[in-house]
Each structure stands twice: as structure tokens, then as C-alpha cells.
Amino acid sequence: MTVQALIESQVFTLINKGDTLQREITAPFCCDLLSIAMGKAPSGCGWVTVMGNVNTLAVAALTDTACVILAEGITPEDAVVKKAKEQSITVFQTEMSVFEAALTLYQMLHD
16 A cells, blocks of 8 residues: 555545655554664554654654554644655544554555
């Protein structure tokens, strides 16, 4: 599944559309500790987290994630949205728990 297909599914609310829309999402990845995410997030993952700050975007860029999904109803601050636009990172939001969001993404990737 590509980032564009995930956008079109409207399963998650789009906060920012990045520029890698044809990028394949390889797997869901769940982690809220940025230092662990830096070393373990697989390239191309859909990163599900509750960490909605600019440091999350830095780690997403560093680890080459396909997109970030903010779970648990986390709303990013304006500075985060601005940084996502500057770095062309696709960011979604959902009211789902981290588990539910990751499971939903997993099921979509394996249908």
C-alpha cells in the first residue's frame, strides 16, 4: 500500500501531505521512546505514536519512515504541522489507540 492509497482510504485524518505519496508502506511500527525509534524504526514504516512534537519529525526523517500516524487523539501543535510541511512528511491523526491504529494499518497492508 502506498502513502497515497492510505490517504485515499480516509481511515486516518490527514494532517499534512508529504511529497512521497507513491512510497510503499512496509509495516506498522509502534514506539513512543524516540531514542528507541531512532535505532529500530524500519525504513518505509508507518510509525504509530503519541509523540506529536517536532522531535518526532526529526526521527521520522532520520529513519526514513513513510508516514507518521498520531494516535490517541493527539493533536500536533502548529509548529509541528509547519515543520512537517517544511520536511514534506506525511502526518495522520486518529482517535484510535496505538494498538488499534497499528492493527488497522497491518490489516490494510495484508489485504
